[in-house]
Amino acid sequence: MNLYDGGVTSPQGFRAAGICAGLKKNRKDMAMLMSTAPCTAAGTFTSNLVKASPVVWDQNIVKQTGCARAVVINSGVANACTGRQGDEYCLETARAAAKALGIRPEEVLLASTGVIGRQLPMDTITEGVRTMSGLLSDTREAASDAAQAIMTTDTKRKEIAVTFELSGKKVTIGGMTKGAGMIHPNMGTMLCFLTTDAAISASMAQKALLSCVQDSFNMISVDGDESTNDTCILLANALAGNEEITQEDESFRTFCRALELVTKNLARRMAADGEGAHALFEVRVTGASTKEQAVTLAKSVIGSNLVKTAIAGHDANWGRIICAMGYSGAAFDPGKVDLTFESSAGSVRIAENGVSTGYSEEEATKILSQDEITAVIDIHEGCQEAVAWGCDLTYEYISINADYRS
Amino acid sequence: MNLYDGGVTSPQGFRAAGICAGLKKNRKDMAMLMSTAPCTAAGTFTSNLVKASPVVWDQNIVKQTGCARAVVINSGVANACTGRQGDEYCLETARAAAKALGIRPEEVLLASTGVIGRQLPMDTITEGVRTMSGLLSDTREAASDAAQAIMTTDTKRKEIAVTFELSGKKVTIGGMTKGAGMIHPNMGTMLCFLTTDAAISASMAQKALLSCVQDSFNMISVDGDESTNDTCILLANALAGNEEITQEDESFRTFCRALELVTKNLARRMAADGEGAHALFEVRVTGASTKEQAVTLAKSVIGSNLVKTAIAGHDANWGRIICAMGYSGAAFDPGKVDLTFESSAGSVRIAENGVSTGYSEEEATKILSQDEITAVIDIHEGCQEAVAWGCDLTYEYISINADYRS
Numbered sequence: 007m008n009l010y011d012g013g014v015t016s017p018q019g020f021r022a023a024g025i026c027a028g029l030k031k032n033r034k035d036m037a038m039l040m041s042t043a044p045c046t047a048a049g050t051f052t053s054n055l056v057k058a059s060p061v062v063w064d065q066n067i068v069k070q071t072g073c074a075r076a077v078v079i080n081s082g083v084a085n086a087c088t089g090r091q092g093d094e095y096c097l098e099t100a101r102a103a104a105k106a107l108g109i110r111p112e113e114v115l116l117a118s119t120g121v122i123g124r125q126l127p128m129d130t131i132t133e134g135v136r137t138m139s140g141l142l143s144d145t146r147e148a149a150s151d152a153a154q155a156i157m158t159t160d161t162k163r164k165e166i167a168v169t170f171e172l173s174g175k176k177v178t179i180g181g182m183t184k185g186a187g188m189i190h191p192n193m194g195t196m197l198c199f200l201t202t203d204a205a206i207s208a209s210m211a212q213k214a215l216l217s218c219v220q221d222s223f224n225m226i227s228v229d230g231d232e233s234t235n236d237t238c239i240l241l242a243n244a245l246a247g248n249e250e251i252t253q254e255d256e257s258f259r260t261f262c263r264a265l266e267l268v269t270k271n272l273a274r275r276m277a278a279d280g281e282g283a284h285a286l287f288e289v290r291v292t293g294a295s296t297k298e299q300a301v302t303l304a305k306s307v308i309g310s311n312l313v314k315t316a317i318a319g320h321d322a323n324w325g326r327i328i329c330a331m332g333y334s335g336a337a338f339d340p341g342k343v344d345l346t347f348e349s350s351a352g353s354v355r356i357a358e359n360g361v362s363t364g365y366s367e368e369e370a371t372k373i374l375s376q377d378e379i380t381a382v383i384d385i386h387e388g389c390q391e392a393v394a395w396g397c398d399l400t401y402e403y404i405s406i407n408a409d410y411r412s
Numbered sequence: 413m414n415l416y417d418g419g420v421t422s423p424q425g426f427r428a429a430g431i432c433a434g435l436k437k438n439r440k441d442m443a444m445l446m447s448t449a450p451c452t453a454a455g456t457f458t459s460n461l462v463k464a465s466p467v468v469w470d471q472n473i474v475k476q477t478g479c480a481r482a483v484v485i486n487s488g489v490a491n492a493c494t495g496r497q498g499d500e501y502c503l504e505t506a507r508a509a510a511k512a513l514g515i516r517p518e519e520v521l522l523a524s525t526g527v528i529g530r531q532l533p534m535d536t537i538t539e540g541v542r543t544m545s546g547l548l549s550d551t552r553e554a555a556s557d558a559a560q561a562i563m564t565t566d567t568k569r570k571e572i573a574v575t576f577e578l579s580g581k582k583v584t585i586g587g588m589t590k591g592a593g594m595i596h597p598n599m600g601t602m603l604c605f606l607t608t609d610a611a612i613s614a615s616m617a618q619k620a621l622l623s624c625v626q627d628s629f630n631m632i633s634v635d636g637d638e639s640t641n642d643t644c645i646l647l648a649n650a651l652a653g654n655e656e657i658t659q660e661d662e663s664f665r666t667f668c669r670a671l672e673l674v675t676k677n678l679a680r681r682m683a684a685d686g687e688g689a690h691a692l693f694e695v696r697v698t699g700a701s702t703k704e705q706a707v708t709l710a711k712s713v714i715g716s717n718l719v720k721t722a723i724a725g726h727d728a729n730w731g732r733i734i735c736a737m738g739y740s741g742a743a744f745d746p747g748k749v750d751l752t753f754e755s756s757a758g759s760v761r762i763a764e765n766g767v768s769t770g771y772s773e774e775e776a777t778k779i780l781s782q783d784e785i786t787a788v789i790d791i792h793e794g795c796q797e798a799v800a801w802g803c804d805l806t807y808e809y810i811s812i813n814a815d816y817r818s
Contacts, residue, residue, distance in 0.1 A: 056738030056746045087734050089747065089767040122731020123768050232739040234731075311717070312813055319814030325528020325640075328493050332462030333638040340462045341495065361495040362529050400814075401807050407718055408725030408806075 007260075009267055012167025013149030016180035017203035018245040019043050021142040024151030027134030029082035029120075029127065034155035036131070038138040039077040039199060040107060045241040047074035047115065048211035050219050052236035058086035060116035061237060063096040067115060072208030074241060075113040077199060078103050078135060079156050081184070083126050085118040086234040095126045102132040106139035117197050117237045119158055119184065153182040156197055159406050160184050164275045170264045172248035172257050177204045181268045185226075185276030198223065198238040198272060204261060205244035206251040213254075214262045215240045222269035225301070225394040226277045227309045240265075277395035278378070282402030287317050288380040292391040299336045300392035306334030307381065308396030317379060318398035322347065322370035324356045327381060344384040349376035413666075415673055418573025419555030422586035423609035424651040425449050427548040430557030433540030435488035435526075435533065440561035442537070444544040445483040445605060446513060451647040453480035453521065454617035456625050458642035464492035466522035467643060469502040473521060478614030480647060481519040483605060484509050484541060485562050487590070489532050491524040492640040501532045508538040512545035523603050523643045525564055525590065559588040562603055565812050566590050570681045576670045578654035578663050583610045587674045591632075591682030604629065604644040604678060610667060611650035612657040619660075620668045621646045628675035631707070631800040632683040633715045646671075683801035684784070688808030693723050694786040698797040705742045706798035712740030713787065714802030723785060724804035728753065728776035730762045733787060750790040755782035 015022050019042040027036040049068040051061050067074060078099055085092050100111040107114075118126070142148070153163040167180040183198035206214070219238055244250065251258050278286035289307045294300035307313055310330035316323040324345055331338065345357040351373045355363050373379070421428050425448040433442040455474040457467050473480060484505055491498045506517040513520075524532070548554070559569040573586040589604035612620070625644055650656065657664050684692035695713045700706035713719055716736035722729040730751055737744065751763040757779045761769050779785070 054735065054738040055740075055743065056734050084731070087731050087746065087763070087766055087768075089765070091767075121729070122735060123729075123763070232735075234735050234738060311809075315810055315813035318810060321814065323527070323529075325490070325493050328462050329460065329528060329638075329640050332460040332640060334461075337461065340493065357493070357529070359495070360493055361497075362493075399810060401810050403717075404721055404724060404805060404807050404810060407721035408727065 007168060007170040007264055007267065009166055009168050009271055012180050013146065013153060013165035014039055014180045014182050014199055014201045015144045015146065015149040016167035017178040017201045019203060019243045020180070020201045021144050022148040022152040023138040023141040023143065024155030025134060025138055025141065028130045029080060034151065035081050036134040036138060037079040037152035037155035038142060039152065039201065040142050041075055041241060041243045043243040043245055045074055045243045046072055046206060046208040046211050048208065048215040048240040050215055050238045052233055054232050054234050056086065056234045058084055058118060058235040059088060059092035059096045060085055060118045061235060062093070064115050064237060064239065067112060071112065073113065074115050075109045076103055076107055077115040077117065077239060079117045079197065080131060081156055081158050082120040083118060083124050084120045084122045084235050085126050086122045088125055091125055095128055098128060099131055099135065102135045106136050115239055119156065119197050119235050122234060149180065149182065156182065156184045158184060159281050160279055162279050164272050164279070166268055166271045168264050168267050170260060172204060172246070172260060175246045175248040177246040177248055178202065179264055179268050181272055183272040183276055185279060196223070196233065196236055196276065200240040200268065202240070202242045203244070203246040204242050204251065205246065205248050206242045206261060210251050210258060211240055211242050214258065214265055217262060218266045218269045221266065222273035225305065225392070226273050227305065227396050274395050277397050280397035281406045282400040283397030284377065284400055285317055285398045286378045287314070287396045287398060288378070289394045290380060290382045290391065291385065292382065293384040293386045293388060294390040295388040297390045297392060300390050302334050302336040303331050303338065303383070304392045304394035306330045308394045311399055314396065314399035317374065318400045320371050320374040322356055322367060322374060328360070338385045338387065342386045344386070346382045347373050348380040348382060349373045349378060351376050413574060413576045413670055413673065415572055415574050415677055418586050419552065419559060419571035420445055420586045420588050420605055420607045421550045421552065421555040422573035423584040423607045425609060425649050426586070426607045427550045428554045428558040429544040429547040429549065430561030431540060431543055431547065434536045435486055440557065441487050442540040442544060443485040443558035443561035444548060445558065445607070446548050447481055447647060447649040449649040449651055451480055451649045452478055452612060452614040452617050454614065454621040454646040456621055456644045458639055460638050460640050462493065462640045464490055464524060464641040465494060465498035465502045466491055466524045467641060468499070470521050470643060470645065473518060477518065479519065480521050481515045482509055482513055483521040483523065483645060485523045485603065486537060487562055487564050488526040489524060489530050490526045490528045490641050491532050492528045494531055497531055501534055504534060505537055505541065508541045512542050521645055525562065525603050525641050528640060555586065555588065562588065562590045564590060565687050566685055568685050570678050570685070572674055572677045574670045574673050576666060578610060578652070578666060581652045581654040583652040583654055584608065585670055585674050587678055589678040589682055591685060602629070602639065602642055602682065606646040606674065608646070608648045609650065609652040610648050610657065611652065611654050612648045612667060616657050616664060617646055617648050620664065620671055623668060624672045624675045627672065628679035631711065632679050633711065633802050680801050683803050686803035687812045688806040689803030690783065690806055691723055691804045692784045693720070693802045693804060694799060695789065696786060696797065696799045697789045697791065699790040699792045699794060700796040701794040703796045703798060706796050708740050708742040709737050709744065709789070710798045710800035712736045714800045717805055720802065720805035723780065724806045726777050726780040728762055728773060728780060734766065744791045744793065748792045750792070752788045753779050754786040754788060755779045755784060757782050
């Protein structure tokens with residue numbers, strides 16, 4: 007079971023397209039996904055009380071039918087805080103796609119990302135839908151075009167695929183995602199689209215997705231702002247021909263392991279490509295009594311602006327890490343905490359039993375100057391652990407967000 | 413009841429000093445406060461699980477005796493995450509001060525701010541204590557020296573005083589504070605020292621302090637990081653000669669109003685002087701069903717990195733405000749929200765019933781380019797409201813914190 011350079015068209019029967027529709031200047035801004043066969047559809051969405059219109063649209067489909075055939079995605083405009091007009095534009099978009107693809111509007115999922123509070127330019131959207139329906143293709147290139155089109159302030163496309171066996175059949179999962187800013191998913195994620203040719207029931211697909219999102223997208227934070235548009239969709243079209251997964255058996259667990267490889271890979275890359283980020287910052291809390299305690303502590307550390315600016319400055323200012331653990335709300339004994347920094351340049355023990363080891367600042371700075379840094383925090387209570395991913399907070403984050411709309 | 417340009421030496425019987433002890437290069441870094449008469453002492457402290465040694469020291473004194481005579485404060489080193497050694501250094505500092513001032517060590521409160529994880533240089537500290545005890549004075553200058561010495565990355569001294577009458581006697585409250593970074597107080601505050609010559613019992617002083625801190629320091633956020641050292645102390649030496657306040661009567665309410673004038677003034681200035689801040693950002697949530705709902709919504713908005721970077725860019729990116737309200741955890745109807753931006757340049761209605769009013773971006777930018785900006789958010793549910801203060805998030809915040817220790 008290995009990851010490889012694939013994308014949403016890697017599983018059988020999935021086609022994609024990505025184009026410059028004209029929402030943004032000279033950049034791809036619309037994508038379409040389509041399966042030649044009907045799919046079960048699972049989804050997790052933002053828990054923000056303020057939900058974008060396409061989020062509400064998708065939630066209804068996932069809840070009511072659990073079936074879909076296509077996804078239409080635009081960047082540039084989030085279609086959030088747009089009132090009833092925004093809801094009507096969702097219906098219009100789905101109708102345009104259904105007509106062009108010869109399916110029903112209720113089989114079309116939607117996703118938007120971009121500026122909140124602006125209405126979609128519907129002429130551009132419907133023309134984009136028509137154009138894309140003529141370009142759909144199952145090539146590697148088409149998947150990459152789609153992955154490119156969903157980007158906002160991302161600097162890199164994020165795609166991956168994995169192949170494995172289920173009841174003697176070769177099964178593939180492909181995925182693409184976008185992240186960068188307003189990234190602090192909670193029971194949802196940023197825009198992420200996962201495709202698979204596995205045969206799996208809607209309820210098992212939903213269960214697999216929820217479990218994988220929990221340990222991947224829900225463990226990253228770029229800026230603590232949970233979006234109105236977070237959407238993660240899994241489409242499964244059964245073309246691999248495996249025995250359908252309908253219960254939590256060995257096949258289900260294999261499928262979950264494969265799906266988790268994909269979601270963790272994409273989540274790490276989303277954190278590493280956070281707005282303005284120069285470094286991926288991984289926090290591993292070990293020796294916890296409960297998983298929940300480990301999760302709370304790890305997320306508090308990756309969420310701290312002061313920790314993130316210290317990482318940006320390659321500064322082993324470890325007190326900020328202990329401080330962020332202290333205000334997390336989780337109980338622990340500060341006097342028992344061991345802290346180690348690790349990267350490709352080596353590893354250095356910074357604190358033992360809650361106080362400084364008298365480590366070499368020079369050595370620590372060398373380790374913290376790499377582009378992937380891990381803080382291992384052992385709280386010496388039990389055997390549970392959790393891993394969270396964030397990034398450093400740099401000048402570029404300010405620059406990107408102070409002028410986002412101009 | 414008016415605020416005036418005073419400080420901790422404004423009430424009768426209080427003396428202060430502030431010096432360059434040598435913890436920092438060529439900058440004042442130690443302060444001392446002393447009352448000629450015994451004081452009742454009230455205090456609120458950080459709710460961070462990780463508490464600096466001086467916080468634990470002060471909590472014991474406030475809880476056990478509620479009496480104090482002097483405070484010794486240093487900047488540069490936080491004496492947090494310093495283990496038993498840190499606790500012993502507190503005792504040593506208090507003993508040195510007690511000896512120099514002819515009082516008991518249990519009458520000496522302590523506060524530290526600066527780098528976490530480093531031990532105090534005790535020779536410097538004890539020499540500083542001796543020097544300051546010879547310099548104590550009740551002049552305006554002495555108060556300002558002390559206010560200067562407690563600063564870290566603050567750019568401005570923060571002092572204020574108020575005079576009023578209680579049972580026919582003139583009473584004064586003076587205060588000084590420091591803020592700037594790691595500012596997200598919760599049932600405590602940053603370093604803040606309040607003096608008064610009012611006669612008030614220890615339990616009433618504590619009650620007044622808690623109530624005022626709730627609506628002032630606990631309503632500001634610079635970066636979401638709650639410090640290990642947050643400390644707010646009120647010393648009352650009774651020299652004004654008013655009838656001692658021992659219950660929640662009219663005098664108590666007058667005292668609270670005066671104290672709140674001081675704490676709100678200092679809190680606003682702390683937010684305005686947040687690390688790297690160019691603007692004070694005030695958020696006023698009105699029309700709430702409960703005070704708690706208003707507080708939760710207001711604090712979520714001032715805490716959002718994306719809102720703060722938009723303010724830095726003078727950008728009326730109002731969707732980020734609604735988004736931050738949405739993930740706050742408080743319930744409200746997004747379709748009923750009205751949002752107005754106000755500053756000395758005027759006022760502009762940005763959104764009504766949750767959607768854009770089609771306001772002029774040019775006008776909005778002009779209003780958002782001032783150095784004090786207010787967002788008024790009406791959720792049209794009831795008559796409760798709350799005000800929170802924050803600041804914009806700028807390049808300078810990154811610059812200050814990426815290189816804090818170097």
